[in-house]
Amino acid sequence: MGCRVILFVDPDAAVVERVRDAGADGIEIYTGSYAAAFRAGRPERRCRPAPQTAARAAGLGLVVNIGHDLNLDNLPPLTAALPTVAEASIGHELTADAW
Numbered sequence: 001m002g003c004r005v006i007l008f009v010d011p012d013a014a015v016v017e018r019v020r021d022a023g024a025d026g027i028e029i030y031t032g033s034y035a036a037a038f039r040a041g042r043p044e045r046r047c048r049p050a051p052q053t054a055a056r057a058a059g060l061g062l063v064v065n066i067g068h069d070l071n072l073d074n075l076p077p078l079t080a081a082l083p084t085v086a087e088a089s090i091g092h093e094l095t096a097d098a099w
Contacts, residue, residue, distance in 0.1 A: 006065060011049035013056040026063025028089070029053055034078060035069030043077060051081050058084035065089065 005024040009015050011034075019027050029050055037043050054064045066082065067089030079085055 004063075006063060008067075009053070011053045013049070013052045016053060016056040016060060016062070019057070020060045020062060024062070026065060026086070027053070027057050028065040028067050029082075030068050031066050031070055031078065032068040035071075035074055038074040038077075043074065047078060047081055050078070054082045054084045063087075 004026075006026045006028050007019050007022070007024045008028045008030060009019065011029050011031075016027065031050070034043060034047055034050065037047075050066070054066075057064050063086050064082070064084045065087040066078065066085055067087075070078070070088055070090040072090075075088060075090060079088065
């Protein structure tokens with residue numbers, strides 16, 4: 001049908017081949033655990049698997065997106081660690097912060 005298909009995945013490089021094999025165009029890495037660790041002052045602990053997942057996906061030619069509980073505070077350090085990210089979903093968190 002010509003639709004772009006992006007599968008939402010945990011930050012786990014082991015799942016990336018399955019995404020490719022399923023015929024998807026890319027992944028969106030779940031960042032909720034990273035965001036929770038960021039709020040607790042320990043973001044480096046939860047950030048480690050995401051760069052490996054992103055690099056593996058990009059190496060297989062998949063689009064790499066990120067999303068869940070991202071905001072203007074926790075997004076810059078994460079995107080610095082993930083240079084292959086094409087899109088970041090931050091709309092919900094920004095709306096919640098504005099409320």
